[in-house]
Structure formats: C-alpha cells, structure tokens
Amino acid sequence: MKRLVELTLTPKFDFDVPVEAEIISPDVFAGKPISEIGSLNVWVGNRKTRLSDAFEIQSSSKTSPETITIVLKGDLSRIRRIGKKMTTGSILIDGSAGFFLGEEMSGGSILVEGDVGSWTGSGMTGGKIEIKGDAGDYLTAGARGSCTGMKGGILIIHGDAGAELGYWMENGLITVKGSVGQFAGIHMRAGAILIEGNAGDRAGAGMTGGKIIILGNMNVLPTFFIDDVKNTTKIDGEKVSGPFYVFSGDVTEGGKGKLFVLKENNAHLSKFEKFIP
Amino acid sequence: MELLIKNGILYDPANSVNGEEVEICIKDGKVVEKINQRKAEIIDASDMLVMPGGVDIHSHIAGPKVNAGRLLCPEDHRTRVRCAECFRNCEIKSPITRSGTGCAVPSVFTTGHIYSGMGYTTVIEPASPPLKTLHTHEELNDIPLIDKACFLLFGNNWLVMDYIKEGRIEECAAYVGWVLRSVKGYAIKIVCPGGVESWGWGGNVHSMDDHVPYFDVTPRDIVRGLCKVNQLLNLPHTIHVHTINLGTPGNYRYLIETMDCVRDLQVEDEPVIHMTHCQFNSYGGVDWRSLSSKADEVAKYVNAHNHVTIDMGQIIFTQTVTMTGDGPFEYLLHQISGNKWMNTDLEVESGGGLVPIRYNRKNYVHAVMWTIGLELALLVKDPWRVFFSTDHPNGGPFINYPKVFAWLMSKKARDKVTKRLPRLARVRSNITSIDREYDFYELAIITRSATAKALKLQNKGHLGLGADADVSIYDLNPKEVDPSVDYKQVGKALFKTAYTIKGGEIVAKKGVIKKCKSGITFWVNPQVTEELNSSIMPELTEKFRDYYTINLQNYGVPENMLIDQQAIEVKSKV
Numbered sequence: 086m087k088r089l090v091e092l093t094l095t096p097k098f099d100f101d102v103p104v105e106a107e108i109i110s111p112d113v114f115a116g117k118p119i120s121e122i123g124s125l126n127v128w129v130g131n132r133k134t135r136l137s138d139a140f141e142i143q144s145s146s147k148t149s150p151e152t153i154t155i156v157l158k159g160d161l162s163r164i165r166r167i168g169k170k171m172t173t174g175s176i177l178i179d180g181s182a183g184f185f186l187g188e189e190m191s192g193g194s195i196l197v198e199g200d201v202g203s204w205t206g207s208g209m210t211g212g213k214i215e216i217k218g219d220a221g222d223y224l225t226a227g228a229r230g231s232c233t234g235m236k237g238g239i240l241i242i243h244g245d246a247g248a249e250l251g252y253w254m255e256n257g258l259i260t261v262k263g264s265v266g267q268f269a270g271i272h273m274r275a276g277a278i279l280i281e282g283n284a285g286d287r288a289g290a291g292m293t294g295g296k297i298i299i300l301g302n303m304n305v306l307p308t309f310f311i312d313d314v315k316n317t318t319k320i321d322g323e324k325v326s327g328p329f330y331v332f333s334g335d336v337t338e339g340g341k342g343k344l345f346v347l348k349e350n351n352a353h354l355s356k357f358e359k360f361i362p
Numbered sequence: 363m364e365l366l367i368k369n370g371i372l373y374d375p376a377n378s379v380n381g382e383e384v385e386i387c388i389k390d391g392k393v394v395e396k397i398n399q400r401k402a403e404i405i406d407a408s409d410m411l412v413m414p415g416g417v418d419i420h421s422h423i424a425g426p427k428v429n430a431g432r433l434l435c436p437e438d439h440r441t442r443v444r445c446a447e448c449f450r451n452c453e454i455k456s457p458i459t460r461s462g463t464g465c466a467v468p469s470v471f472t473t474g475h476i477y478s479g480m481g482y483t484t485v486i487e488p489a490s491p492p493l494k495t496l497h498t499h500e501e502l503n504d505i506p507l508i509d510k511a512c513f514l515l516f517g518n519n520w521l522v523m524d525y526i527k528e529g530r531i532e533e534c535a536a537y538v539g540w541v542l543r544s545v546k547g548y549a550i551k552i553v554c555p556g557g558v559e560s561w562g563w564g565g566n567v568h569s570m571d572d573h574v575p576y577f578d579v580t581p582r583d584i585v586r587g588l589c590k591v592n593q594l595l596n597l598p599h600t601i602h603v604h605t606i607n608l609g610t611p612g613n614y615r616y617l618i619e620t621m622d623c624v625r626d627l628q629v630e631d632e633p634v635i636h637m638t639h640c641q642f643n644s645y646g647g648v649d650w651r652s653l654s655s656k657a658d659e660v661a662k663y664v665n666a667h668n669h670v671t672i673d674m675g676q677i678i679f680t681q682t683v684t685m686t687g688d689g690p691f692e693y694l695l696h697q698i699s700g701n702k703w704m705n706t707d708l709e710v711e712s713g714g715g716l717v718p719i720r721y722n723r724k725n726y727v728h729a730v731m732w733t734i735g736l737e738l739a740l741l742v743k744d745p746w747r748v749f750f751s752t753d754h755p756n757g758g759p760f761i762n763y764p765k766v767f768a769w770l771m772s773k774k775a776r777d778k779v780t781k782r783l784p785r786l787a788r789v790r791s792n793i794t795s796i797d798r799e800y801d802f803y804e805l806a807i808i809t810r811s812a813t814a815k816a817l818k819l820q821n822k823g824h825l826g827l828g829a830d831a832d833v834s835i836y837d838l839n840p841k842e843v844d845p846s847v848d849y850k851q852v853g854k855a856l857f858k859t860a861y862t863i864k865g866g867e868i869v870a871k872k873g874v875i876k877k878c879k880s881g882i883t884f885w886v887n888p889q890v891t892e893e894l895n896s897s898i899m900p901e902l903t904e905k906f907r908d909y910y911t912i913n914l915q916n917y918g919v920p921e922n923m924l925i926d927q928q929a930i931e932v933k934s935k936v
Contacts, residue, residue, distance in 0.1 A: 227437075228436070228437045228440045229436040230434070230435055230436035230437035230438075231437035231440075232701075
C-alpha cells in the first residue's frame, strides 16, 4: 500500500483571466517529481504558463507521488477543468472552483469547500464530487448541443444549484440539499436526482426515464400525469419518507420518467388527487 | 518565384502521365518548360507521389446552410478537439494560421487549412441560393489556400418555373445568365426540382411527372428546361442535379429516369447532366427493412450512356451533420432519427434543412449506404465519369477522405469493414464480389483530373505546360507501396502532404501550413445578346416587386465584394 501523498497548490497571484488547468489531476501528477509537475503548462488567458509560475507547489513527501491528494487553496473561481478525466486519487479545494470541474471524470473524488461554476462534472462517468457551497448551471451536462450528460458517479451539492441540472442525464445520482433553478432534469433518460429544497419551473421537462424527488415546493408541468400517492421511495438504496405525489412523463416525448413530489410542501397539487387512476 | 520539383513520381492523367519521373518547372504560379535552375528553389521529391492539386467538385464549405450547421451543432466545435486527438498530425497550429474549430462544419479558416494540408487546391461549394450568395462569397473570401466557386440553386426558382411553364426557354436562359452574372455563380444546381417548392405547401414531388402546386410544371420539365438553358448559355459545367426522392427506398429508378430525361439533348458526346451524390439515390427495396443496393443498375446505365457523369457521395461511419436544400428530405430524416432539425424557406428561390446524424456501422441502413457508395465507384468502368465525393458533410467530413481512398484502393481494407457489418447487409451487398482496386492513376482521375475536366477549369487538375502550379506531393513511394496490402500506409500518407504547392508557392509542409494566402473565386459571365437581356428586364422588375422582399437594385453581389476573382467569359448561343 502506497503512502498517501499530499500536494498543495496555491495561486501566486489573482487571476483576472480564465485559466485552463486540465493538467491539475492526480492522473497527470502521478509518478512525477515536483520539478516535473512544476514544468507542466497551463493556459492563463492566451498565454502558456508553467504551473510553477502560476502556483506555489508544496509536497509533503519528496518521493514520486502515486496515490495523490491534491489540495488547492485560495480563490480558484477562474480556474477551469480541474480534474479533467481523472480516474483516481482525490482533489480538495479550499475555496471556490471554476467551470468544468471534474469534466469527464471516471473515478476518484473531489471535495470543494466553496462554490463551483457551471458544467461541474460535465459528462462524468464515475467518481464523486461534493460541493459545500452553491453551484452554477448545467451541472453534469455534456457539451452544448450534444445529447449526452452524466453517465455515472455521484454529485452532492450542499447549497443551491442553477438551471438545467442533470441535462440529458443517463445514469448516476445527484443530490442537492438546497434549491435548484429551472429545468431540473431536462431530457433526463435514467438515473436519479434528489432535490431537498425548492425546484424552479418545468422540472423534468422532456424527460423519458429516471427519477426526480423533490422535497420542496414546485410546479408540475402540464405534460405530466399523476400516477399514485406513495408513502416512501428509495434513492440509491436509501429510503426517503413521504408521502409523495407520483407523476409520470414527459408525455410529449413519450417518456416514462417519474417525478416524486412531497405532499406536505405542495398543497396546491392536491387538485390532481382525483385523477389518480 | 521559381520552383523545381525533382525526381517525383508524377501521376497526371490529363496528360497521360502514369507514374513517370518528371521534372516540374514552376514560374510565377504556372507550369513552364524551363527555368533558371540556379535561382530556383528545388524540392527533392524522390520516392514521392506527385499529383496535381485536388479538385473537389461537391463539398458544402460555405454559405448560409453551413453557417446554420455551425449554429445548430455547437457540439461539433468540440469534436474538432477530439479529431485533433485521433488525427494528431492533421493540423498543427502554426503562428501564421488562424484559429478555428469544427469537424463536420469547420470554421472557414480551418476548412482552408485542412484541405490544403490534404493536397486539395480547388473546392466547389455546390448549393448556394442566389439571394444569399453574398454571404457565400463572404465566407469563400475568408477560406484561405484554396480556389473556389459556388453553384447556384435554380430548381425551385419561381421565375424559372414560370418561364419553363410558358415555354420561354430563351428568356429563361437570359434570366439565369443575369442571375449568374449578378451574384457571381459558376453553374446551375438543381435540388429536388419542384419538391422544395411543394414542401412550402407541406408536400413533395414523388415522381418525375408530379405537378408542382400553383406552377403546373413537373420535375421533368424543370430538369429538361434548365438543361436547355445550360446549353444555350454555353456554361462550362453541366447542370448539377440532386434529384427527387433522395434517401427513400426504391429511389434508384428516379435517378435513372432523371438521367434518361435529358438523353436526347446530348450533342457531340459531351455530358449534359451531372448526377450528384448518387449513393443517396441508388436504393432498392420498398421500405427501410428491405432496403438494398441498386448501384449495379445505376452503374449499368452510366456505363451504357455517356451523356451523364456522377459522383459517389460515399458515407463514413462517423458523427456528422446533413445539410441540403432538400427541405422535405431533412424532415423525413428528422422523423426517422429523432435528432434536432432546422428548416428554412427562402423566398422565391429555395429552402433547406439540417439534421445532425451519426452513421453507425451496426445500423443496417447505414451499412447498406456504405456499400452503395463504393459499389458505384467500383462498378462504373470509366473513372472519368465517376467522381470522388462524400458530399461533405452529408456523407462524412472531408477530413476522412483518405479512409475512402484506402477503401477504393484496397479490397482488403473494404473486407475489413465489410466483415463487421450486419449480416443481412453483407449478404445482400455485392461489395464482397467486386475485386476491382483503384490504382494511383485512377485515384488521380477521380479526385483531380476528371473533376477539373467536368468543371472545364482549363488550368486545374493537370500539370501540363501553362497549368496552374497547384501540386500535391505525398510522402509515399507508389512504385514500392502496394496499396491493396499497405492500405493503412496509403491512407496515412494521403492524409497530409509532404508539400502542397498553391499558385507556385509552398503553402504546406508535412501537413503544417507554412504560408497563408487567399484563393481565387471563379464565376461565369455569360454573354447574352443585349436585346434579349433588355427584353427581360421590365418583366423582372415587375416580378421582383411582386415576389421579393428586396429591390432589384439591391440584389446581387458587387464585383468589389470578391477579393480575388476570375470571371470566365462565355459566349452564349442566345
């Protein structure tokens, strides 16, 4: 068993332009001595910069790290694509992170103490991302225009999330402890989303499969039909107690997605009860 | 600037040079007999394949449709990044190239760079609605390193249909000539004659004798009428026809019917019609389940009749975007695939649509389509009458051309794909029974010489004296390499040139752009008699007032819009 190695990166100055830092990933750093890691390139705006010129790099061990924890400190909200395509190891961000955090990651874990930008976990297939703060829009969505999304893994947000959460989601689990914006689970095909706060309008628009559980207030689209009232439901093997209104849709897409809405916080949906088949 | 290409193994079919070591002398952008060897820059092309610069006759590279594709498919901009990963060497950024993205619908600069890196020097945009050709020229101006031209859509033009209905072919010729001159087009393109107009009413034409609503003409009338117009105007290229019922099972008979309907118009053994992307029109069967290849029937007709030329429209198993002026077909494709769809209707002249598609090897229909394109190229005996095309980006992005070259040149390469196709597609196809393999000479014909000949670009597609010095030199020894066995090496070598020479200057080395310069835009200027020209103007003014939202005076492309241009003056018969 290899000893855990901690690698700390601190920005040397405030970035006022976006930084493309897809090389900040345990897979890239593994097996490289500090000097070699420092000579990797990141794009600061339109300029290619050595990692060591942009960041202070410290390591707890002088040996070549293999199972790594990367710790990033300071304001990183302009740094994009941290942990791109990572398969193992972990990244701890003591602050906020920018767009495309953990893009296409398939393993390992990322923990963010602050907020994150949009497209976090874009097209991820595995691993775990946990965010203590708020998140932007298009979480786990694929590239703009493409019909792909999250294919696996876990995303947990303790704060609020923006619009179009879980766009074209194909598998995996998203948990939001706060509220979400409009179009949560748009075009969702499978997988599960748990929203503990309120959901914006049009949750589940165009969904053809999967499950969205909303514990807060929400408005259901007219293209969903009520199925049932259930006392409990399960998400990722864990029980969530209700009772819930269960809607299915989106019928415009011929979909069979399920929308579980907590009865307690949604008194305005009681008018649908008489339509339960 | 003088250049001398030494020791290269030249394939120049237009001058019947078949793999000979020939010295090529270049001075001031032209091939000349002799130059001062001491002053000249010398390229040592020993053991290298030398061909004239490629001439692509059908590739959607510019215009409103292509731009709509860029808007509809933002994900394609990311594909370019992926492409750069798999084709690591396709375009290495150099300080002089402009940045760009996209694979199926690359941005204008990228289009020029990739084409040039592959050894192509002339590319034709085949479908531009006259009203929006200003946009097409804006984009063509920005495409570097290649010469270009655009064909204009006339098959659903109200004015043309009016003239044809009334049988006024000479006036129609004057009108078509006026449009070509005003908007700087090169030839007449016909897309789904009458069908796009019917699509405006929610319909389509399903046979050559269906009537176009409110115009009382049939597709047959339009094709024949425009063919006569083409002959009256004496245009360099024949009519360029995308016929009716494209992409529907059993449509091969409409392809043959279209070819046959202008047979009697042939004079002096010259071709009178070019049928484009025939792969999409060579389907047998009655529905998608019974879809089969009728490439043999089409090839039989083409072999027996010399009034027609065709191009392949080969598909490649990859993600791409289909874009055509054939609006109803794109709607059909949208219904089948469920993918996003864009439809446009352009006043008076045309329409169009776009649907992104992924050609999948495991899909029976796509597998059959793949076999048809290759069968067409292999079964038509005369390579001078079947041209290479993938109908970029409809069949596949042009970045994949070398894959198709390898399939044409090697049965082994074809078999490798064939054996992974669905069983039914394999069994129903003739592809495994065809042993023909293209050699370098024939490859040079279908990609260069024949296309230049069909376009009557006198100085393109060959390296005889006086030709434009557009040369592609590939790092491949045709004397040693057997393409039927080493197809991988051939495909790789044809993917990037060792040297691309455009207008007498080395513009790319090893696929990397070394010099950026703009190419020439060709357009035709048909000389119609003054009387006829002025006789149509009053009526034209009236029609513009009635039909168009813009004024006659605001129509057209002023000459100063084209940065680098060459007008081809043609003496018309009327």
